[in-house]
Amino acid sequence: MEEKEYRDTYQTINERRCVFEKTINSRRCTCRQSQRFHLADREGIACKSATGNALCTTLLSSMRSNARFALHLTSADGPLPHAREIKVQTGGLLGLQGLIRPEHAEDSNVENAIGLIDAAIEKYGSIDALPYDIIVQAIVKFEGRRKRPRRGDS
Numbered sequence: 001m002e003e004k005e006y007r008d009t010y011q012t013i014n015e016r017r018c019v020f021e022k023t024i025n026s027r028r029c030t031c032r033q034s035q036r037f038h039l040a041d042r043e044g045i046a047c048k049s050a051t052g053n054a055l056c057t058t059l060l061s062s063m064r065s066n067a068r069f070a071l072h073l074t075s076a077d078g079p080l081p082h083a084r085e086i087k088v089q090t091g092g093l094l095g096l097q098g099l100i101r102p103e104h105a106e107d108s109n110v111e112n113a114i115g116l117i118d119a120a121i122e123k124y125g126s127i128d129a130l131p132y133d134i135i136v137q138a139i140v141k142f143e144g145r146r147k148r149p150r151r152g153d154s
Contacts, residue, residue: 006039006040006042009039010039010044013037013039014037014044014046015046016046016047016048016050016053017044017045017046017047018031018033018034018045018046018047018053018056019047019053019056019057019060020034020045020056020060020089020093020113021044021045022082022085022086022089023086023089023090023093023110024045024113025043025045026086026090026144027109028090028108028109028110029089029090029093029109029110029111029113030109030110030111030112030113031047031112031113031114031115032112032114032115033047033048033049033052033053033114034046034047034048034113035047035048049114052114052117055114055117055118055121055127056113056114056117058127059092059096059117059127059130060088060089060092062127062128062130062132063088063089063092063132063135063136063139064080064088066132066135066136067088067092067135067136067139067140070136070139070140071084071087071088071139071140083144086144087139087142087144088139090110090142090144091138091139091140091141091142092135092138092139093110093113093116094107094108094110094138094142095134095135095136095137095138095139096116096117096120096130096135096138097110097116098134098138099120099123099130099131099134099135100116100119100120100123101116101119
């Protein structure tokens with residue numbers, strides 16, 4: 001399947017793409033509103049909730065924007081390069097988890113992203129009121145998988 005054909009089919013069958021798809025596919029996060037599906041040899045994540053998807057989109061946009069300086073970016077108006085996107089998604093959710101569920105502050109995975117976001121809104125009043133200075137620290141601290149050396153490299 002060619003890439004353009006794949007993307008067109010993906011958009012057709014996935015009505016509401018999960019904005020935390022990268023971190024969920026990397027098995028670092030779960031969400032009760034997510035639904036896995038397979039297309040060709042790839043796995044995608046759909047969101048079952050329009051309201052939840054809007055909250056997640058707002059949170060991710062705010063995390064990107066607030067982490068822009070720390071990640072040495074001039075803009076963060078949309079998806080970032082893969083490694084930085086993973087850093088923002090996973091590190092940001094882990095930072096939020098540390099704030100909302102201190103007993104899970106040292107966990108390396110996030111359980112139920114939308115539940116975490118709902119609890120954060122209940123505690124802080126809105127996504128805009130979250131303490132992004134602490135969340136950005138977690139984003140900067142987060143390290144994804146290390147690159148494997150290529151064959152023949154030492």
